[in-house]
Amino acid sequence: MTDIPLLSHRIGGHPASGGADWQPVTDSASGDVVARVPMGGADEVDRAVAAARAAWPAWREASLAKRSQVMFAARELLNARRDDLVGLVVREHGKVRGDAAGEVQRGLEVVEYVCGLPQLLKGEYNEQISGGVDTTSIRQPIGVAAGITPFNFPVMVPLWMLPVALACGNAFILKPSEKDPSASLLIADIFAEAGLPDGLLNVVLGGREAVDALLTHDGVDAVSFVGSTPVATSVHHTASRAGKRVQALGGAKNHAVVLPDADPDVTADALVGAAYGSAGERCMAISAVVAVGDVGDLVVGAIADRLKALRVGPGLDETSEMGPLITAEHCERVAGYVDTGALEGAALVHDGRGLSVAGHEGGHWLGPTLFDHVTTDMTIYRDEIFGPVLVVLRADDFDSALAIVNANRWANGTAVFTADGGAARRFQHEVEVGMVGINVPIPVPMAYHSFGGWKDSLYGDLHIHGPDGIRFYTRGKVVTSRWPGHRRAGVDLGFPTSS
Numbered sequence: 327m328t329d330i331p332l333l334s335h336r337i338g339g340h341p342a343s344g345g346a347d348w349q350p351v352t353d354s355a356s357g358d359v360v361a362r363v364p365m366g367g368a369d370e371v372d373r374a375v376a377a378a379r380a381a382w383p384a385w386r387e388a389s390l391a392k393r394s395q396v397m398f399a400a401r402e403l404l405n406a407r408r409d410d411l412v413g414l415v416v417r418e419h420g421k422v423r424g425d426a427a428g429e430v431q432r433g434l435e436v437v438e439y440v441c442g443l444p445q446l447l448k449g450e451y452n453e454q455i456s457g458g459v460d461t462t463s464i465r466q467p468i469g470v471a472a473g474i475t476p477f478n479f480p481v482m483v484p485l486w487m488l489p490v491a492l493a494c495g496n497a498f499i500l501k502p503s504e505k506d507p508s509a510s511l512l513i514a515d516i517f518a519e520a521g522l523p524d525g526l527l528n529v530v531l532g533g534r535e536a537v538d539a540l541l542t543h544d545g546v547d548a549v550s551f552v553g554s555t556p557v558a559t560s561v562h563h564t565a566s567r568a569g570k571r572v573q574a575l576g577g578a579k580n581h582a583v584v585l586p587d588a589d590p591d592v593t594a595d596a597l598v599g600a601a602y603g604s605a606g607e608r609c610m611a612i613s614a615v616v617a618v619g620d621v622g623d624l625v626v627g628a629i630a631d632r633l634k635a636l637r638v639g640p641g642l643d644e645t646s647e648m649g650p651l652i653t654a655e656h657c658e659r660v661a662g663y664v665d666t667g668a669l670e671g672a673a674l675v676h677d678g679r680g681l682s683v684a685g686h687e688g689g690h691w692l693g694p695t696l697f698d699h700v701t702t703d704m705t706i707y708r709d710e711i712f713g714p715v716l717v718v719l720r721a722d723d724f725d726s727a728l729a730i731v732n733a734n735r736w737a738n739g740t741a742v743f744t745a746d747g748g749a750a751r752r753f754q755h756e757v758e759v760g761m762v763g764i765n766v767p768i769p770v771p772m773a774y775h776s777f778g779g780w781k782d783s784l785y786g787d788l789h790i791h792g793p794d795g796i797r798f799y800t801r802g803k804v805v806t807s808r809w810p811g812h813r814r815a816g817v818d819l820g821f822p823t824s825s
Contacts, residue, residue, distance in 0.1 A: 332362045336514045338377035339524025344370040354420030354650040355640035357688030366532035368539040374528035375545035378470045378497035381525030386495045390444040399520035401437045416641035418506035420649040433485030439773035440493035456824045459808045465800035467495030469547035472540040476553045477503035478607045487550045490795040499528045541565045562785035573786040577710040578738035581731045582612045586619045588743035594628035600767035601716040602694045610739045615718045616727040633676045633694045650690040657690040660713030667706035672697040732758045738779030
């Protein structure tokens with residue numbers, strides 16, 4: 327495969343080699359190898375940290391206006407290269423073009439948010455808290471931050487991290503998924519073109535060895551992670567023990583509760599989009615529906631009708647509504663869950679196994695799959711499948727449905743479909759989940775609110791982007807001052823008060 331391009335790390339503002347081994351990056355719609363990704367490790371992380379720490383002091387001292395100017399320029403260049411980013415996502419991940427374009431847009435919104443950096447970093451001031459004493463609260467950058475990002479959003483998730491960290495005055499090291507890394511490399515090149523000084527944004531390619539080196543490196547001050555819950559747990563424990571600030575976003579089993587007064591057709595439209603968009607490879611995908619009463623039969627029937635007409639195909643085909651899965655191995659894993667669901671007694675309403683797309687027979691295909699009459703002890707309910715598999719559970723009443731949602735160990739996102747304002751208000755108040763939609767199936771907050779779940783969907787105290795992102799990438803400092811002319815005479819050993 328020596329004729330297949332070998333990608334390069336970005337260290338100190340320049341392409342860099344490194345890593346004794348490589349792994350293939352495939353076109354998900356064809357199965358063809360389109361690039362080779364070097365598997366960097368501790369040596370590459372050492373070089374990236376050294377570059378970041380050398381560049382950071384000058385950037386920390388750069389004015390807020392200078393940092394904002396770089397963000398404004400990056401926003402314009404990202405927008406100008408939007409089609410290139412979309413193309414890389416379609417090729418390496420497999421999303422259809424519309425879905426990939428939506429991902430790029432949601433990433434751009436975070437860059438736009440941090441363009442207002444001077445407003446976001448305003449401190450607080452109190453005059454005369456005591457005789458001649460004033461107090462100021464300020465926020466300062468933490469140093470070098472690392473971001474470990476997943477395959478399912480190769481543009482959006484890096485842009486949820488690195489612009490916030492950089493705007494706040496930090497250096498950043500990005501370790502993207504080895505399954506679709508090319509978009510991250512293009513993002514790094516775009517920020518360099520926008521005027522970001524060399525060394526402030528480094529990209530280290532690789533797998534677990536690179537991750538482990540980042541989590542324990544003395545030169546890394548904070549770690550952001552998005553991925554599965556088992557890995558999020560490990561990242562949080564390892565990096566925390568190493569004395570780092572950590573936000574680790576884990577997996578999900580997002581529920582939609584459908585109440586008897588919900589419109590079956592409107593609800594089915596929303597659920598099909600939320601469950602099968604991006605082939606279900608979203609941490610905010612609806613993967614479980616809890617239908618209350620007789621509405622279940624109507625909604626399941628309406629979803630099944632829509633799945634019969636849903637077009638699965640390559641992302642570059644404008645008629646495709648759902649694309650392939652990321653790799654052949656993941657496709658096989660998800661198909662195995664469909665096998666298990668059928669064996670455990672769930673009603674298989676629509677079977678996506680055995681799908682073949684003409685002209686793309688080597689792609690990682692699995693069609694939309696729908697199970698009904700699923701119970702909470704079944705494997706397809708207990709596990710995060712991360713594919714185009716939707717399971718429907720039945721509940722007798724609102725209380726029973728809410729109890730199912732609240733008993734689940736994941737608590738990333740949820741939704742309720744109803745025309746009853748009182749029921750919706752009670753749901754948003756009592757549900758134990760971090761992000762809630764009311765007749766909105768994928769309640770991903772805009773950039774000026776923070777994104778994050780509860781329970782096993784988040785390890786750490788702060789959510790990602792928005793106000794929590796600013797807080798994560800900065801440290802608070804409180805300054806209490808008294809100037810000559812206000813000093814009291816004599817020694818006082820008493821504890822200071824505000825009198």
